[in-house]
Amino acid sequence: MDKKTLAIISYITIIGWLIAFFQYKDKERDPFVTYHLKQSLGIAIISFILGAAINIVVRIVPSLSVVVYANIAILALWVLGIINAVNGRKKPVPVVGPMFEDKFSFLM
Numbered sequence: 721m722d723k724k725t726l727a728i729i730s731y732i733t734i735i736g737w738l739i740a741f742f743q744y745k746d747k748e749r750d751p752f753v754t755y756h757l758k759q760s761l762g763i764a765i766i767s768f769i770l771g772a773a774i775n776i777v778v779r780i781v782p783s784l785s786v787v788v789y790a791n792i793a794i795l796a797l798w799v800l801g802i803i804n805a806v807n808g809r810k811k812p813v814p815v816v817g818p819m820f821e822d823k824f825s826f827l828m
Contacts, residue, residue, distance in 0.1 A: 727756035727805035731798050734764050755810045755821075759801050762820030763813065767794045 721729070721743055730740035730753075737760050744753050770790060778785050797813045804811045812818050 723750045723753050724805065724808060726753045728802055730757050730760040731763070731801045731805065737761060737764060752808070752810060756801065756805050758820050758824045759804075759813055759817055760798075761824055762816060763794065763797050763801060766797075766816050767791075770794060 726740045726744050729736045731737075737757065740753070740760075741757060744750075744757065774787055774790060777787060797816065800813045801817075804813070812821060
């Protein structure tokens with residue numbers, strides 16, 4: 721797979737991230753793929769934390785079930801990440817992207 725394909729696949733669920741990671745691991749390190757692996761892993765972590773928090777809040781206060789729509793924001797981040805990967809740009813996703821640019825040193 722080429723670097724753009726690996727970057728795109730990394731955003732498609734955690735399984736896609738794992739596929740991209742193991743394909744990438746066998747090749748020479750490319751800063752473009754590394755960047756998108758970091759961004760997509762960061763979004764996945766935020767998604768997991770947000771999902772757990774929403775689940776706890778809705779179980780405690782069922783009338784706040786409207787907060788479930790916050791998951792749409794996570795979907796938008798994934799779409800923006802895919803768009804950046806398709807266009808070949810190393811641009812962070814809004815809000816949470818800059819937090820993960822210098823994290824996950826095991827990907828370098």
